[in-house]
Amino acid sequence: TTSNINGTTNLVIRGTMLFSVGVFLALVLNLLQVQRNVTLFPPDVISSIFSSAWWVPPCCGTASAMIGLLYPCIDSRLGEPHKFKREWSSVMRCVAVFVGINHASAKVDFANNVQLSLTLAALSIGLWWTFDRSRSGFGLGIGIALLATLATQLLVYNGVFQYTSPDFLYIRSWLPCIFFAGVITMGNIGRQLALYEYKVVQEKTHQD
């Protein structure tokens, strides 16, 4: 039973950390988008502290926690532990590139949307190739990106928020790329955190 409890606490700790990372990234990256008027929220919300609706960060946080826990879980289920670049420096590099992709999507002025989307897609695939290279990671990334895109379409369709210049039904066509890169990034963080699973627990018991 002790190991059970340990496992649960551990999962909760990891989930919490992933959640906070997700919330933080969502706030920061949304800020980038809002600044450039890519997404529009009702105007009175704009001037509130972090310039987005309240429900966005928690959603992103929950999603990232789920993804971050799912990746190591799937790795262990498939029985192929992720061995590629298991270092924090690599994870940090991955996060930096992800922020960079967002930055580019928000700030760089492209000639047309197709070019922008293609560039971002190439960047996302490059991110996967540089930091992940696992088939499970790719599949999961694609799947979740599609789901998230669908969800966003529905949200925009229902008028929760809108994009200034939609070019892919109701949303921007680069959104799936961003989702994909985000999934890869969170999966990377989750895997790295899973490495420390036991150490966290052990250290805690020691402190008690």
Add this chain to the structure above:
Amino acid sequence: MTLRERLREKISAAFYHHGLLCASYPVPIILFTSASILTCCYPLLRLPLPGTGPVEFTTGVRDYTVPSHEPQGDLGERPDWYRGPPVAYIQQVLVKAAVSPWDSSLVPVDVFRSPLGRVFSLLEEIRNHVHSDSTGVRSLEALCLQVTDLLPGLRRMQSVLPEHGCLLVSPGNYWQNQRELFDSDPDPLKTIQKHEPKGLHTSATLRDLLFGVPGKHTGVSHYNRKRVVTYTITVVLVSYDTRFLGSLRSRLKQLHPSANCSLRDDHMVHVHFKEEIGIAELIPLVTTYIILFAYIYFSTRKIDMVKSKWGLALAAVVTVLSSLLMSVGLCTLFGLTPTLNGGEIFPYLVVVIGLENVLVLTKSVVSTPVDLEVKLRIAQGLSNESWSIMKNMATELCIILIGYFTLVPAIQEFCLFAVVGLVSDFFLQMFFFTTVLSIDIRRMELADLNRRLPAEAGLPPPKPGPLRPREAPPPPRPSPHTITLQTPAFRNLRLPKRLRVVYFLARTRLAQRIIMVGTVIWIGILVYTDPAGLRTYLAAQVSEQSPLGDSGGGGLPPHLGVAPVFHAGDPTSTLSVLPAPEPTPLPENQSQGHHGSAGAGPRPQVPPAVPQITWGAEDEEGWRRLSFRHWPSLFSYYNITLAKRYISILPVIPVTLHLSPQEAIETRHPQDTRHPPPPIPKVSADLQTDLTLYKVAALGLAAGVLLVLLLFCLYRVLCPRNYGQNGVAHGRRRRGDLPCDDYGYSPPVSEISPLLLRGHSMDIECLASDGMLLASCCLAGQIRVWDAQTGDCLTVIPNHGLRRSSSSGCWEQRDGWDNCHLLRRRSVPARPTLFTDQPDLTPLIDTNFTCQPPSHLATPPRGGFDFGGLVERAYLEHESPSPSTYPSPSSAASSSPPSAAHLQRRRSLGDAPTLPAQDRASTAGTQATADWDSSVWAMELRGNLIAAGRSSGKLELWDAVEGSLRCSNEDGVSGITALAFLNNRIVAARLNGSLDFFTVEINKPLGLLQYRGAPGRGSMPPSPCYSSEDVISCQLTRSVQCAHQKPITVLRAAAGRVVTGSQDHTVRVYRLEDSCCLFTLQGHSGGITAIYIDQTMVLASGGQDGAICLWDVLTGSRVSHVYGHRGDVTSLVCTTSCVISSGLDDLICIWDRSTGIKLYSIQQEVGCGASLGVISESLLVTGGQGCVSFWDLNFGDLLQTVYLGQSSDGQGVRQLLVLDNAAIVCDFGSELSLVYVPSVLEKLD
């Protein structure tokens, strides 16, 4: 030889020469590099300092002309941006209005209602102002900036801000510029407040925009001490027309003269705005920087095995940073002025360039053989990594090239920078970092020279460096065949002082903390110095508090000294064509009078009965008091950006309005009097602003505390105390602590109960198993065979030669043992506690006496105790079924003269040539060939045959079940140090370096050979089972006399290969079938101490130099070579993905097999370093003090610790054997322990 190969060779050679060059002339190269860095950075001096605050430039009004687009040569102080027409000209009409004299019958609303009401007539006046002269008629409509729609996100402002027309803003916009709406508005203040944003805001608010003065200064509130209302009418003009503006100015001044106004109106200010970085944009920026620092931190932490870790980390960071600076400098030099925001792309550039190359270089150089010269080490390290470095660089350049062809200007520019950055980074790596690394390695060599034991005489003599006298004296040189080792604790004490300081720093993590604090301070400075950030916001808040506060941040350029030509209220040559509406009769006298009385001095507390309107210097450029995002935000509402453009602000037109109380009362709304303001507002108004400030402060504080806590938590969670560090840093454990408690936590509950196998009287020396059976041999020479499943003792093969163990004899025997224990593949570290093991014999002796037959009492007294009696009964049991069925040479012949090493090695229990005659006689009678004189040095078990190699050089084959000697071979005279038993072949390595191949032949009477399938994974060929009827003979098929120059220390056989390792630094590979030597593998700079080979032909070897080599058995080439241990490598195991090594430093290191990168390391118990085994692909088991620990190999986590028994706490597990049925056997002292790992069994199935 393909082109690729040739290229690779060329590159490698080039790098080698370059490494030699760098290491040979470090100082000139560093000087050269620094010079080139400075040269490349020189153009940066000309770049303006980064900053986002607006820049001002003042010109005179009179001689103003629109600046041309072309840059004009030497216009002195004229800034670069002052080219072309401005985005707009801003003309503000500053209105100050007051109801005077103040009447006690007036209500507070009157303070602002009628003054605000006047704005409509003024607006009318301005809108309708027309100037006509000979050049034509001009009106405001023609000159003003015509705006279109507001941005779609600003629907709520649609009613307030003008659309489709002149951009003319005033407080009248609140009421759509209609007097009627204003008059019917019951509460104007509420209307104004309605549009204010909720929460915090960093940009200009609507109120600021419309009033044109900071909210605090408008005087539009219920509580207004001065009773003066100030607001502006802002006219945005697209073109500058002197005459029209002049006529407007004089007209307004004529209508509403400001008597005491001495505002200068002779200069206009051009304000240039840069790319904005607001606080909102700062957050992503700060985030990227935080990520960048985390990246640098985690990268540099991997630098290992160098003299000064932090020095190298600093060098790495300097390399990357200066390469970026160089790239910017070079780009500027060639005229590519950076238009990108440098601060924003900088982190991405660092991430793109990366620190990986630097780390790879360090690792490569560090893992070159230590005994080489520094120059050669650097050169080798460089050339080893040359190909991968070039490949990486080519890949990156390709990616960047692809990025360049996206044809997006921003990305192209980024790519250009990245290319130059990459190239300069490569340059710096090759010259700067390599040189720094060579200096570091040289320093380490000097410091290490005496600590690292010279493994051979061929080492270069110690350089007489300045460090030499401070070092501890070198230990006495050991004899060539033995090595004296200090205990680990002792070795720690002899660390140099500097190293101890470093360890102290590492233990307290001082440097990490300093870096953290530094980062926080740096971010703070970043925020503080950024003019768009918090500071301005706070400054604005503060300046709102104090009415006289000057918020014009940044030094203003001095106004051009143009003498005032227009005097206040002096109408110059302008004419107004349209008749102005009848001006309101002004109470001139009163105004003057009040002004006079004002000279008497202000009464600070009591509100003046008569409001006075004063014009001061602060009104001259009232817009300065506004947030400097005021203009950008006004224009941004219409999708006009001011970034990198400028606007020209014309001198304000002052308008003074005095209203009579009569008028104020007339304009009242019926509700104004009905709702007398509550007395509280007075306080609340002040409180409100105060509260905002406090709220901001509290919020900031809370956020800061939260951030620090979060960082701290992340730090604690992410950086466990001993991440990948060599165990020295976290201090040695105290004696008596919980066992296996290296990580500071108590071990989890054990669910696995070990099986204790007792019976041996002395320490167990040899351990062998074939999965079903388990054979052990103790120092007393007794061999016991156990059932590996149940733990039952099946057979005891006693040794009759035991004679003496007097205490004095033991001491010297122990010394001899300590001197040479390293010759054996199992190393028992010499530590003082071993001597306490000695009294183990006492219980044995006691039992001996109780059951001893009286005849044994007659043994000579100098023989001490008769150990033969201990096994008397067991021996008697086996006497009957083992009649000798084959002829054998006499045992007396076996006492051949042992070699010198032999004598030195162990004159211990078994060797004592004091055999009583009666024992000898009985031995000769029953088992004529058994050699009781010598001790068993090596043992192997296959099927039910035990092969035992004795110190006398004799090889014996015993039946494991029956305990009978089946055959023996005495062809060799030198002691057998290692045995390998594979199929029907036995390979014996001898102390004199020769290698003997034996063949076991079984002559079955029935011609039938039974095979018993070996349990387990089937990796092992099935061992033949010999029945007792078989006649077994053991023939020496081949003897390689000089297999090695020095004693063979390790012997392993698998996959048809026999691998030997020797003190002579070489590893040899033989084929088992024909005993042919295939390869001699050279690469170690010390004696070989550990070898691993398995069915998949993976060969790994470890030596006394702490190096681990992986070899390709098929080609004999070295695959990888790493330095992992300070001291001997004592044990080596490979799995499909990693290599596990343990060393005398009690550290278990796990390496990635393909790349040779150290994944992590586990600090072991003192003296238990050698005991390790791999149960499955991901389960590692290690021995500890009285316990074994299970580790997850993938993650390096401790899974479980199993205690072997209460009595065994003090003794460490020295030998550990993993059986095929997922059980492990380990010895501690005289006991064996059998531990089943049930979970692994399930996994295997």
